[in-house]
Amino acid sequence: MSGTDVIEPRDIAELYSNHNGWLKGWLRTRLNCSETAADLAQDTFVRLLRKDKGNLVIREPRAYLTRVAQRLVINHWRRQDIEQAYLEALALQPEPLVPSVEEQQIIIETIMEVDAMLRSLPDKVHQAFLLSRMDGLTYSAIAQQLGVTERSIKNYMAQAMLHCLQFVEAS
């Protein structure tokens, strides 16, 4: 984070002291967990610090904070869903295949990153990409499964990879 693209720390400090308590309350009523609420409130202000100075004219601070916090809550729920799905699937594995708790955390983290990266892709592109990279299917097999031409699959693959590259570039 360079010095030029942050808003004045003084503004943030003021925003923080005026609204942090309120934001934590807002989050707590939705998450029913003060610890998570405090974490997400913190993250909300961290996001603000990273914002481009030129874009950050906050006329309605609470409406703005709510919007940022909403996104974080949705993300938080997504993580819960994914974590739960992973642990449930893991429970069905024969024991020698189960990774250590530490490895599980790394895998869940990676799933979250990949999920965020692929989430906004069109459905078929998303599916084609996973079928190729995860299941190792050939383009012709994927084309058959999705009912499109092999040529489309090749285009989907390029589209998906470009999307991932741009995602990594932007973050």
Place this chain on the structure above:
Amino acid sequence: MPRSGFGSSSGPQQLPPSDPVALREAAEWFARLNDDQRDQNTELSWRNWLQAKESNQIAWAKVEQIDCQLKGLDSLPAQQALNTPVRDRRHVLKLLATLSIGLPLISALGWRASLPWRADYATTLGEIRNLTLADGSQLWLNTNSAVDITFDAQSRSIQLLQGEIAIRTAQDTRPLQVISQAGTIEPLGTWFNVRQHSDFDEVQVYEGRVRVTIRQSLQALEVPASERVQFTAQQLSQPQPLNHTRPNWTQGILVTDGMSLKDVITELGRYRRGYLGINDDVAQLRLVGAFPLQDTDPVLDAIAESLPVQVVRYGPWWAEIRKK
């Protein structure tokens, strides 16, 4: 996929920003090289492209990073997790807009392992929670309970997934229904309680009336205030008088006016982890009193002081009530 050998050991975030043209070309090469129908020329032309510019090498290193990240998820559980359906966005936003007041009366025990994560609202063991729904109705969730809530323009629906809830309805033109394991409960402006026991459901009505329709025989019954019914999907009991005027648990209190000790212990067991048992020879002792549900261990000690019983404990998760 052939490896470039360039820069693939460092993360994409450590690589310099890329020229958009190089990124586009890299993505296209990726798609071509992954095709098992590719010919030898494809690989040769790719090498030429790679060596032509440093920006191409950087872009390709990023492709390899992403591919490597994906390959890290080649286990079946990881793939299943990646296919977790995304929650309906409108539904999520509606949930976020639902005003929920009041902190949990009783703090969670920090033990969420058995919680149905997918429910709209859920409580952990020992937790009691009060919510104000979008229509202004009050909803209480007792310990270890879960509900899904669907309100739309025509109707209001609350599905009880497990445990026990109490509802005090607000004025609203849309009909409200509570769906439990064994039936459907439709209140007519009212205050009532629904509990799922292990093999039957129970409705207690405090104000107004509710209509209970059971799932299989579709037999229905209107239950007036101060009465309760028990039902399964096949059978509906006759209404019985209620011996209390409000669901005390919503206040975090257990009122035991004359309950058998066995029933009291069963109730307390709903709010704590591990095993809580009682010997048959003291099961029928009667107990009168009001006890906080917040922490059940002191309650057990208080019972041992007022009745000829003792609490035998082995560690924090095992307790049994025996004759003194």
